[in-house]
Amino acid sequence: AQxxxxxxxxxxxxxxxxxxxxxxxxxxxxxxxxxxxxxxxxGLQLLLKYFSGDTLVQGIxxxxxxxxxxxxxxxxxxxxxxxxxxxxxxxxxxxxxxKLVFGAGTILRVKS
Amino acid sequence: ETGVTQTPRHLVMGxxxxxxxxxxxxxxxxxxxxxxxxxxxxxxxMFVYNFKEQTENNSVPSRxxxxxxxxxHLFLHLHTLQPEDSALYLCASSRGGTDTxxxxxxxxxxxVV
Numbered sequence: 001a002q003x004x005x006x007x008x009x010x011x012x013x014x015x016x017x018x019x020x021x022x023x024x025x026x027x028x029x030x031x032x033x034x035x036x037x038x039x040x041x042x043g044l045q046l047l048l049k050y051f052s053g054d055t056l057v058q059g060i061x062x063x064x065x066x067x068x069x070x071x072x073x074x075x076x077x078x079x080x081x082x083x084x085x086x087x088x089x090x091x092x093x094x095x096x097x098x099k100l101v102f103g104a105g106t107i108l109r110v111k112s
Numbered sequence: 113e114t115g116v117t118q119t120p121r122h123l124v125m126g127x128x129x130x131x132x133x134x135x136x137x138x139x140x141x142x143x144x145x146x147x148x149x150x151x152x153x154x155x156x157x158m159f160v161y162n163f164k165e166q167t168e169n170n171s172v173p174s175r176x177x178x179x180x181x182x183x184x185h186l187f188l189h190l191h192t193l194q195p196e197d198s199a200l201y202l203c204a205s206s207r208g209g210t211d212t213x214x215x216x217x218x219x220x221x222x223x224v225v
Binding site: 032034042043044045046049094097098099100102103105 | 116118143145154155157160162167168200202204206208209212213214215216217218219221
């Protein structure tokens with residue numbers, strides 16, 4: 001069965017510092033991979049997605065992610081974090097039955 | 113504006129009440145979903161509908177009853193809930209088929225008292 005692991009429950013970074021959020025997936029075929037962001041009390045907003053092709057994908061708000069098949073990873077990165085990036089981030093993989101399987105999420109705190 | 117609208121945004125209900133959550137999508141999608149998000153727990157997929165037909169019920173208690181009258185509307189009827197059902201309920205839609213990119217509503221914050 002498909003699964004997603006986000007090993008970090010919380011991450012704290014300083015404003016202006018770089019960020020990397022980790023995501024590992026389990027899926028037999030070429031996966032459809034997603035990163036979503038959720039602000040408190042809000043729904044999930046899609047940051048970026050990978051379906052095929054270039055393994056480095058660009059998203060909104062200056063985020064990017066790199067698909068590494070050999071490591072079953074799809075880590076999210078941002079070169080310089082802004083205070084407004086504080087939120088919860090979810091990695092997801094497209095699964096059979098036309099649904100998404102989500103990781104448990106990583107809460108990002110940004111300190112000034 | 114995400115194209116997926118949920119009402120109400122907040123709901124407080126007693127354990128003996130009956131209420132309904134509504135979701136509407138304006139994206140022309142064919143699949144709709146209900147998710148439950150509780151504090152300190154992962155997102156839980158509850159139901160999946162494809163072309164108005166329920167294709168997944170993730171062992172959800174019968175006190176939650178979904179309804180999908182057409183591809184644009186999805187309801188979640190609630191009755192005799194328990195306090196542990198308090199959570200953020202999220203609706204989502206996607207094009208369907210192999211395209212699982214989901215678009216989410218803002219959610220309904222449900223409190224059962």
